[in-house]
Amino acid sequence: MQEDFQKLKQTAERDFRKVQTLEELEALKVKFLGRNSFLAQFSKKIPLLEPSLRPQAGRLLNEAKSFITALWQERKKELNLQQDKIDLSFPSYSLRRAKLHPLTLVIREICSIFERIGFEIQEGREIEDEWHNFTALNIPLEHPSRDAFDTFYLNIPSKRYKYLLRSHTSPSQIRLMRKRKPPLAFVVPGRVYRPDNMDASHSFMFHQIEGFAVDKDINFSHLKGVLAYFVQNLFSSEVKLRFRPHFFPFTEPSAEVDISCFICKGKGCSVCKKSGWLEILGCGMIHPEVLSSCGISPKKYQGFAFGMGVERITMLKYRINDIRLFFENDLRFLEQFYEV
Amino acid sequence: MKFSLKFLEEFLNLKGITPAELAEKLTMAGLEVSQVERKEEDFVFEVEVTPNRYDLLSIIGIAYEVSALFKKKVKIPKVNLRSQPLLNLSLKIENQGDCPLYTARLIKGVKVSPSPGWLKHRLTNLGINSVNNVVDITNYCMLKWGQPLHAFDFDKIGSIISVRRAQKGEKLLCIDNKERELSSEVLVIADENKPLALAGIIGGHDSEVSLTTKNILIEAAVFSPLTIRRGRRNLGVESESSYRFERGVNPLNLEKASASACDLILKLAGGEFAGYKRAGKKLSAKPFWIKFDIQRLNNFLGTKIKEKQALQILKRLNFSLKKKTSILVKPPSYRQDIKFFEDLAEEVVRIWGYQEIKETLPPIRRNLKGEASFYKFKEKIKDKLVNLGFSEAITFSIISERENLTSYKPLFLENPLRKGENILRPEVFGGLLKVFQYNVYRKEKELEFFEIAESFFKTNSGFKEKTKLVIGKHTQNIDNFYYFKGKLEVFLADCGIKEFSLKEGNRPAFSDYALIEDWGWVGVLDKEISRRLDLENVFIAEFDLEELYRRRKQPYFEEIVHFPWVERDISLAKRKELRFGEIEDIIKTQAGNFLKEFRIVDIYKGEKIPSGFIGFTLRIFYQHKQRTLSSEEVDKVHFQLREALAQKEGLILR
Numbered sequence A: 001m002q003e004d005f006q007k008l009k010q011t012a013e014r015d016f017r018k019v020q021t022l023e024e025l026e027a028l029k030v031k032f033l034g035r036n037s038f039l040a041q042f043s044k045k046i047p048l049l050e051p052s053l054r055p056q057a058g059r060l061l062n063e064a065k066s067f068i069t070a071l072w073q074e075r076k077k078e079l080n081l082q083q084d085k086i087d088l089s090f091p092s093y094s095l096r097r098a099k100l101h102p103l104t105l106v107i108r109e110i111c112s113i114f115e116r117i118g119f120e121i122q123e124g125r126e127i128e129d130e131w132h133n134f135t136a137l138n139i140p141l142e143h144p145s146r147d148a149f150d151t152f153y154l155n156i157p158s159k160r161y162k163y164l165l166r167s168h169t170s171p172s173q174i175r176l177m178r179k180r181k182p183p184l185a186f187v188v189p190g191r192v193y194r195p196d197n198m199d200a201s202h203s204f205m206f207h208q209i210e211g212f213a214v215d216k217d218i219n220f221s222h223l224k225g226v227l228a229y230f231v232q233n234l235f236s237s238e239v240k241l242r243f244r245p246h247f248f249p250f251t252e253p254s255a256e257v258d259i260s261c262f263i264c265k266g267k268g269c270s271v272c273k274k275s276g277w278l279e280i281l282g283c284g285m286i287h288p289e290v291l292s293s294c295g296i297s298p299k300k301y302q303g304f305a306f307g308m309g310v311e312r313i314t315m316l317k318y319r320i321n322d323i324r325l326f327f328e329n330d331l332r333f334l335e336q337f338y339e340v
Numbered sequence B: 001m002k003f004s005l006k007f008l009e010e011f012l013n014l015k016g017i018t019p020a021e022l023a024e025k026l027t028m029a030g031l032e033v034s035q036v037e038r039k040e041e042d043f044v045f046e047v048e049v050t051p052n053r054y055d056l057l058s059i060i061g062i063a064y065e066v067s068a069l070f071k072k073k074v075k076i077p078k079v080n081l082r083s084q085p086l087l088n089l090s091l092k093i094e095n096q097g098d099c100p101l102y103t104a105r106l107i108k109g110v111k112v113s114p115s116p117g118w119l120k121h122r123l124t125n126l127g128i129n130s131v132n133n134v135v136d137i138t139n140y141c142m143l144k145w146g147q148p149l150h151a152f153d154f155d156k157i158g159s160i161i162s163v164r165r166a167q168k169g170e171k172l173l174c175i176d177n178k179e180r181e182l183s184s185e186v187l188v189i190a191d192e193n194k195p196l197a198l199a200g201i202i203g204g205h206d207s208e209v210s211l212t213t214k215n216i217l218i219e220a221a222v223f224s225p226l227t228i229r230r231g232r233r234n235l236g237v238e239s240e241s242s243y244r245f246e247r248g249v250n251p252l253n254l255e256k257a258s259a260s261a262c263d264l265i266l267k268l269a270g271g272e273f274a275g276y277k278r279a280g281k282k283l284s285a286k287p288f289w290i291k292f293d294i295q296r297l298n299n300f301l302g303t304k305i306k307e308k309q310a311l312q313i314l315k316r317l318n319f320s321l322k323k324k325t326s327i328l329v330k331p332p333s334y335r336q337d338i339k340f341f342e343d344l345a346e347e348v349v350r351i352w353g354y355q356e357i358k359e360t361l362p363p364i365r366r367n368l369k370g371e372a373s374f375y376k377f378k379e380k381i382k383d384k385l386v387n388l389g390f391s392e393a394i395t396f397s398i399i400s401e402r403e404n405l406t407s408y409k410p411l412f413l414e415n416p417l418r419k420g421e422n423i424l425r426p427e428v429f430g431g432l433l434k435v436f437q438y439n440v441y442r443k444e445k446e447l448e449f450f451e452i453a454e455s456f457f458k459t460n461s462g463f464k465e466k467t468k469l470v471i472g473k474h475t476q477n478i479d480n481f482y483y484f485k486g487k488l489e490v491f492l493a494d495c496g497i498k499e500f501s502l503k504e505g506n507r508p509a510f511s512d513y514a515l516i517e518d519w520g521w522v523g524v525l526d527k528e529i530s531r532r533l534d535l536e537n538v539f540i541a542e543f544d545l546e547e548l549y550r551r552r553k554q555p556y557f558e559e560i561v562h563f564p565w566v567e568r569d570i571s572l573a574k575r576k577e578l579r580f581g582e583i584e585d586i587i588k589t590q591a592g593n594f595l596k597e598f599r600i601v602d603i604y605k606g607e608k609i610p611s612g613f614i615g616f617t618l619r620i621f622y623q624h625k626q627r628t629l630s631s632e633e634v635d636k637v638h639f640q641l642r643e644a645l646a647q648k649e650g651l652i653l654r
């Protein structure tokens, strides 16, 4: 009797292990535990046994029953699990995400860096007049120093100053200095226009960010500190700055700022034209004539100003090689960028 | 501007200084060296002279700059300023505003021939063609002193030389063999018969010095920068000479340049000095003293430069010093760009070294004003739209007159870059059509974009510039319009605009069009136009963003209604002409304060729908704000609604 049960358990164990589907499993359960199973038949026979044998027979029966039930439950769990399993390596549904324009991303990042150290963000208008775009900025109307600022003029009749599309964001500096009283600290992003033919590095419309601060004791050393803070936050803390004397009609002293090439780490590459330096912005101490034309006494106040081309900085930051990509709005281009 | 090491070494000793070192120092003092090129025994430097430094448009000027940087002494050879005898020639200046000073020196009996090798090299190394010894000497002296000179063949010109504006219709064949028609914008040197040269710009062919020339007249003059600039722009011709006149020449070098050219001609081409004549005023650089204050300088720069150091730098730059109660300094005559204290500060610090200035972060102070920021608002709008699935485009504000699909009068550019780009766009949406087209050509069909940009148009009193927001969708399925509309509603609700009226109307270029209050519009682009642009269905909405900004509202909490709601569907078909607005009115009237909301859950245009009709299923949500509605109540109201809808002309209950 004991041997019979032992065999039964072995067979059951083997069969349950072999079974692969839930249907087969149920059939097997019927086979071993069902009405016609050996165990069912055996339990009917117990009352016919000699009384002394009955307890042992009952124990063996129950033991076998619970053993097989356990086998069945365990296997069922396994099969269920197998059925719910999915292939994680299966390809995903392709999702697309709408994007901000990379120029917006970079303008935001730049403005927020300056905002952190106390600058306020303001904007100006794109149609300006000659006085704000040139005269007040100490740029004579007809002088070679204006050659760098070729300008689109507008056919708008005017008695005083001709209207134009601003060729830089600096007129906003004039408007803000005339409207608000020192101490002042602003950054001004916006579109600007110059009649340049389109090529890989020129566009007749592009973006600039202008920044300036005016107070009683703002000095050149502060200008260097603010720009170093800016550049190191935008690119990396390892980037070094180089200030080169330059000329702008609206600042004195003036400087062009180069940053050490973060692509080749200063060794020289095609982006920095083997020089190890990348020119990224112009700056200087606001010219006394500019302060005066805004009603700010250069005897009492001094300040700095800087201006940068957003496309150039974005191209450097994301290593974009053609300015025209910004204005084609190709999804395959736009989808590559995100905020970090 | 170019200079060469050999040329420079005529004026100072550069022993022990490598070309690389020279380039680095000049660059870091403000004269950017963009290239150094070896040419045989010489090194040629290409430098970018900023417009304020006309003094650096001469080799001697560069020599002074180098001398200040390397503490070397400049040796300028003595020039015999011969001015006797008086030349028997009539010189007339029409307007001293155009030409304050004109001088002429005559040399007789020269032998014009090719230049000696050293002279040729001086010129060709700097990119100027060698012509003959006389012409080369005038160019050499221009490069050296910065003063342009011109040599005439004296036998080819008349006896009265005048400096005057050209008359309309006058022509001149120039030395580049191009004949130019002149206008009164152009200043000329003329004799009694005709123009001989374009003053300060280019010489005339007929009076040019050739190998047969015997007698030459050397012109050295000062012309108004503005006159030269206007003239050369008018004619579209630029020269080494005009470049220098436009930036201003140092009148103190004029006689030296002219006389040293004479000396060299006499030496290399022979002949005899035959006289000098001058017209106009004697020009001199005005001396001006500027107060120097080391404390102010250090406060301005954030430096700790010692007074002695600063004054030494100024001395190296040939400034004069005068100590009275305070220190006064005067720039050298060739530095008329220095006028303000700030200019002195720059001179000191650019030699001292910008790199010596410390980087310090200032406490930035500003007058705080509680002004809301339109910039910040725009950035939030951008985020909201990106979250709704619209990507941001940036397109050009300058478009072609032909692309103006609006009724606004546009603003025209006076000087467009190309004929096809001549106006400022009065509305922004045209840019998105181009973006759709660009991407459709690259096999993208389902597109959603927005742009925030300025728009510009003419008004009776002048012009207006307004910030616009345009939102657009390109799709293969026209029914997607309702997704688009849904997104617009969600977006506007997120700006605090929950209710707004649509007023349908007509607009050229749009098959369907509606005004949204008085601050926006939405439309479907005309199929014909879409097809012409290779587009399918295009939906556009454009908003006056400044108005949205004005209308923005913060949200206020509304009590959440916890009573359950009941849904009931009605299947309907409406005649196409029937506006849904009329159905909406019926729903609102019948359902009254039982109405929570309604939605369209299904649209179909199948066989079961009569032609000219659209089928759809309307789902009504009934809820009361103060109590639970019983199903009997709902059924009653819903039945009344069905009845009312059934009676509506053009509406079928299905």
Ligand SMILES: [Zn+2]
Pocket (backbone or CB within 6 Å): A261, A262, A263, A264, A265, A266, A267, A268, A269, A270, A271, A272, A273, A274, A276, A277
């Ligand atoms: Zn590099």
